[in-house]
Amino acid sequence: MPSSSKKPKPKASSSERVARQTAEPIVVEDLDEENSQEEMKIPTGMPLEPWHRSPSPFESWSDQEDTSWGLKIVSEEVDGWGNVRHETQWDGWGRQDGTNTTWKDEYIDDELRVRLEVTKPWDKREMRRRRRMANESRDLELSTGVDIHNNCTRYRAQAYDEKKAMVLDLKDSFSAFYLKAKRREPSLLDENLDKEIEVQEGDARRSQRQRKRAAKAISSSVPSSRAPSFKTLSASASQSQTRASSSATATTMRPTPTPSTISSLTSISERSTPSNHRLLTPAASSVTLVSASPASSSRRSFSHIPAGPPMSEKARGKQPMRSETIPPPSPLPSRPNGFSRRRALAEEWSLWGAPISIRNDVDDEDIPPLPRDFEWIEKGYQYDTGLDYLDSDKGFLMGCSGHRSCSTKAIGRCDCQGESSCLDPSGRKICAYDSKGLYKFNVLRGVEVLECTPNCECSDDCPNRVLQRQRDISLEVFKTPQRGWGVRAMEMVERGKVLGMYTGLLIRREDASDKMDYCFDLDGQENLDDDDSDAGIGDRYSVDSESKGNWTRFINHSCDPNLAIYEVVYDLPPGQGTPYLAYAAIRDIPAGEEFTFNYNPNIEEIVQSAKKSKKFKTTNGKRIPAGRKECHCAAQNCRGYF
Numbered sequence: 001m002p003s004s005s006k007k008p009k010p011k012a013s014s015s016e017r018v019a020r021q022t023a024e025p026i027v028v029e030d031l032d033e034e035n036s037q038e039e040m041k042i043p044t045g046m047p048l049e050p051w052h053r054s055p056s057p058f059e060s061w062s063d064q065e066d067t068s069w070g071l072k073i074v075s076e077e078v079d080g081w082g083n084v085r086h087e088t089q090w091d092g093w094g095r096q097d098g099t100n101t102t103w104k105d106e107y108i109d110d111e112l113r114v115r116l117e118v119t120k121p122w123d124k125r126e127m128r129r130r131r132r133m134a135n136e137s138r139d140l141e142l143s144t145g146v147d148i149h150n151n152c153t154r155y156r157a158q159a160y161d162e163k164k165a166m167v168l169d170l171k172d173s174f175s176a177f178y179l180k181a182k183r184r185e186p187s188l189l190d191e192n193l194d195k196e197i198e199v200q201e202g203d204a205r206r207s208q209r210q211r212k213r214a215a216k217a218i219s220s221s222v223p224s225s226r227a228p229s230f231k232t233l234s235a236s237a238s239q240s241q242t243r244a245s246s247s248a249t250a251t252t253m254r255p256t257p258t259p260s261t262i263s264s265l266t267s268i269s270e271r272s273t274p275s276n277h278r279l280l281t282p283a284a285s286s287v288t289l290v291s292a293s294p295a296s297s298s299r300r301s302f303s304h305i306p307a308g309p310p311m312s313e314k315a316r317g318k319q320p321m322r323s324e325t326i327p328p329p330s331p332l333p334s335r336p337n338g339f340s341r342r343r344a345l346a347e348e349w350s351l352w353g354a355p356i357s358i359r360n361d362v363d364d365e366d367i368p369p370l371p372r373d374f375e376w377i378e379k380g381y382q383y384d385t386g387l388d389y390l391d392s393d394k395g396f397l398m399g400c401s402g403h404r405s406c407s408t409k410a411i412g413r414c415d416c417q418g419e420s421s422c423l424d425p426s427g428r429k430i431c432a433y434d435s436k437g438l439y440k441f442n443v444l445r446g447v448e449v450l451e452c453t454p455n456c457e458c459s460d461d462c463p464n465r466v467l468q469r470q471r472d473i474s475l476e477v478f479k480t481p482q483r484g485w486g487v488r489a490m491e492m493v494e495r496g497k498v499l500g501m502y503t504g505l506l507i508r509r510e511d512a513s514d515k516m517d518y519c520f521d522l523d524g525q526e527n528l529d530d531d532d533s534d535a536g537i538g539d540r541y542s543v544d545s546e547s548k549g550n551w552t553r554f555i556n557h558s559c560d561p562n563l564a565i566y567e568v569v570y571d572l573p574p575g576q577g578t579p580y581l582a583y584a585a586i587r588d589i590p591a592g593e594e595f596t597f598n599y600n601p602n603i604e605e606i607v608q609s610a611k612k613s614k615k616f617k618t619t620n621g622k623r624i625p626a627g628r629k630e631c632h633c634a635a636q637n638c639r640g641y642f
């Protein structure tokens with residue numbers, strides 16, 4: 001439906017502007033004129049003029065500034081640089097010749113740099129069209145008879161990406177199924193196999209439709225044009241409905257305490273003991289989360305959020321290979337009026353596992369300051385330009401034959417542990433987890449833990465699949481007085497509990513700088529040191545979670561941490577320098593205690609080298625090594641910097 005907008009004054013087209021700015025104006029000829037053919041002839045022997053696009057005919061407007069017009073976008077044009085112009089139809093307006101459209105550069109809010117509400121009907125229609133195109137055929141058209149400009153329009157390029165992602169989705173589910181089926185019954189007739197594969201692919205499509213419906217439910221129930229449009233919402237890979245529904249049941253069955261039972265997290269944390277596992281549900285915390293002036297603060301924070309495209313094909317491609325380990329987002333219940341920005345964000349973050357809530361008792365900041373295109377990645381990496389090859393073919397990963405070989409005691413017998421360097425003192429391969437899935441802290445720093453891979457035949461509850469499991473601890477992202485936002489659990493966490501992984505954009509080490517607050521080198525250290533002698537050497541990588549990541553990006557540093565980091569691989573090859581960074585509880589952590597880890601395990605070396613080179617700076621009267629930050633962890637053994 002057309003939305004209302006201010007006056008239809010079309011701006012001069014870009015070529016028109018060029019014509020106006022050049023000292024020697026380009027003569028604009030009306031091609032409908034009878035003699036236009038004469039004008040266009042290029043005299044032989046003359047050098048060719050640079051190519052100029054024919055400018056739109058000049059139109060003058062004498063509209064009142066405050067006139068509102070209904071408008072409808074009817075087509076768009078994308079140039080080779082991706083700039084978009086919309087053809088717009090204005091209600092009750094037309095030229096004498098019967099035409100009633102104008103061309104306008106992309107409808108963008110100059111201040112917020114987001115597409116305006118008026119483009120929504122058009123964007124939706126285009127998306128439906130692209131999806132139809134992607135669904136109609138699974139062929140990938142690599143070259144066409146049409147010219148390169150048409151081939152590169154947004155319409156075609158996005159349809160191509162979506163189609164590719166869909167094919168990859170199906171391919172993954174197909175090969176996983178095929179491997180399993182073949183191992184289960186090698187003599188399975190091809191005919192039967194074909195039938196089962198059809199069913200499998202049908203399931204993948206069905207779950208894709210369900211995901212889209214879930215994402216639609218979210219976007220349509222947020223009552224603002226600048227509603228968050230977090231791309232991963234509709235971007236999950238094909239996933240098992242069975243697990244999804246069982247996890248949804250678990251969540252809804254939890255008791256919801258009343259506000260009086262959760263008056264303060266601190267008091268709960270004081271009351272909690274390892275034998276007293278208390279659980280706070282985010283439903284309860286959200287009751288108390290409304291800030292002093294919800295309307296104004298939520299409006300302010302909305303300005304960070306674009307009404308951008310609703311999904312990222314890249315994100316979809318990067319969902320974990322073992323699709324069963326993460327359930328698809330389930331449709332959310334309908335929300336009351338006045339639904340807050342904070343709750344919307346918390347609900348989105350909660351789609352991937354146990355609930356996450358957001359709380360601020362310190363000031364009136366509504367939500368953590370996120371880049372407006374922030375994208376949630378619960379597990380895995382996205383790859384920076386040129387690094388896609390690291391996300392290699394899963395077919396090369398080792399696989400075990402399941403049965404009892406994955407027992408935590410006899411892990412050495414597992415075929416997938418061929419390359420494992422997790423060894424006991426006598427050189428035998430050992431499992432990094434106990435039978436409850438708790439990390440045993442028996443692995444040397446830098447040694448990668450090899451969990452079972454997508455090619456293993458064992459089930460999802462295999463004791464050697466831990467980091468890849470769905471997150472089951474409910475969390476709270478909360479504002480601290482001196483360390484910005486932090487994160488804590490809403491329930492007691494047992495020693496060895498594996499909480500999750502650091503996710504984000506995988507970049508080359510040399511592209512990481514000390515300015516990047518959310519960047520961690522893939523050796524478990526925050527990247528703070530510009531003079532890092534490792535930088536640029538060999539295949540070393542870092543993970544940047546500034547604009548893509550999950551709750552772990554909120555974990556602050558402490559000189560007396562309660563979490564440790566270790567390295568894990570399961571759907572990427574071991575030894576290529578791209579392990580996942582897993583967080584495990586070093587000790588029992590009471591509900592409400594902030595999660596922290598040591599950003600600089602090798603701080604001693606850093607201090608020694610600062611002493612040698614005499615590189616120190618003074619911050620708030622404290623003398624700290626250059627490149628370090630002042631620490632406010634408040635631990636008894638705090639060094640004062642990290």
Ligand SMILES: C[S@@+](CC[C@H](N)C(=O)[O-])C[C@H]1O[C@@H](n2cnc3c(N)ncnc32)[C@H](O)[C@@H]1O
Pocket residue numbers: 368482483484485486517518553554555556557558629630631632633642
């Ligand atoms: C990965 S982020 C952690 C989340 C961050 N607090 C936020 O609000 O998004 C790292 C940044 O948090 C802050 N930070 C973390 N630990 C801190 C500490 N112990 N003392 C002071 N600031 C800290 C620093 O600004 C650091 O660069």
